[in-house]
Amino acid sequence: MLPSRPRRSATRLLPGLAAGLLALLVADGLAAQTLRGRVAEGRTKEPMSQVLVSLLDEDANVLAQTTTTASGGFTLDVPAPGEYYVRAERLTFTTVTDGIFYFANEEAEMSIALFLLPQPTELEGIDVRIEREQQRRRLRSSGFYERAAMGMGRFIGPEEINRRPIFTFADFLRGIPGVTFQDESIQFRGGGLDGGQCNPNIYIDGARVFADFGITTLIQPEDVEGIEVYRGVAQTPLEWGGLNGSCGVLLIWTRLGRG
Numbered sequence: 241m242l243p244s245r246p247r248r249s250a251t252r253l254l255p256g257l258a259a260g261l262l263a264l265l266v267a268d269g270l271a272a273q274t275l276r277g278r279v280a281e282g283r284t285k286e287p288m289s290q291v292l293v294s295l296l297d298e299d300a301n302v303l304a305q306t307t308t309t310a311s312g313g314f315t316l317d318v319p320a321p322g323e324y325y326v327r328a329e330r331l332t333f334t335t336v337t338d339g340i341f342y343f344a345n346e347e348a349e350m351s352i353a354l355f356l357l358p359q360p361t362e363l364e365g366i367d368v369r370i371e372r373e374q375q376r377r378r379l380r381s382s383g384f385y386e387r388a389a390m391g392m393g394r395f396i397g398p399e400e401i402n403r404r405p406i407f408t409f410a411d412f413l414r415g416i417p418g419v420t421f422q423d424e425s426i427q428f429r430g431g432g433l434d435g436g437q438c439n440p441n442i443y444i445d446g447a448r449v450f451a452d453f454g455i456t457t458l459i460q461p462e463d464v465e466g467i468e469v470y471r472g473v474a475q476t477p478l479e480w481g482g483l484n485g486s487c488g489v490l491l492i493w494t495r496l497g498r499g
Contacts, residue, residue: 273318274349275341279308279328282355282405287312288330291356296325296337318343328354355405372398375465375495382446382493384466392475396467410456412464418471424456428471428488438487443480445494459492466493
């Protein structure tokens with residue numbers, strides 16, 4: 241059985257990033273239950289042809305298959321209302337599976353965009369494994385995994401970071417419930433004492449910065465190794481509380497801060 245994920249409905253717009261791809265879901269009241277999409281190379285954004293695209297049920301059974309055209313486009317007929325996954329694969333590229341895509345009725349149409357990344361060569365693969373182990377070691381020393389095991393807050397570690405196509409630091413936080421953006425500032429919704437918008441305490445490699453620091457544009461995504469999001473005082477660990485602690489805390493760990 242495929243892993244359970246928040247389902248995405250064909251009846252409303254749900255932008256987000258997940259599992260090495262970007263999916264834009266759009267409602268369209270046409271008279272067919274259809275899943276359309278486009279596949280592109282994750283780095284160059286060039287369309288990819290001859291990609292095998294499969295429609296799967298929750299038990300990973302293949303219900304329909306097609307290959308992409310020269311423009312990267314594909315169309316899959318959805319057999320009935322329900323929850324589905326999509327898998328895209330091509331030789332020398334990483335295979336991507338995304339979902340849940342939810343079709344509520346027989347007249348729904350959904351459009352998605354998928355991005356595949358090239359598989360590393362054997363030598364590159366060795367270098368990547370070494371680098372990821374160094375990342376995990378640095379995060380362990382900061383207490384990242386120990387706090388994650390407590391089950392409080394939202395954690396984004398190297399595994400998730402390395403499989404998602406990220407263009408700005410803000411992309412890491414998009415889709416996390418209660419996290420919003422005001423200009424270049426990050427805000428938490430419902431975290432303050434009055435339940436409204438508030439500015440969390442922000443720490444980069446353990447050093448406090450101001451909420452209006454502009455980190456959404458100043459931090460380079462490739463430098464980020466781990467992120468911790470704690471909304472409200474109930475989630476926030478004691479060592480990261482303090483002034484304005486009622487709103488919550490955003491912890492950012494980078495490769496630059498821990499040598």
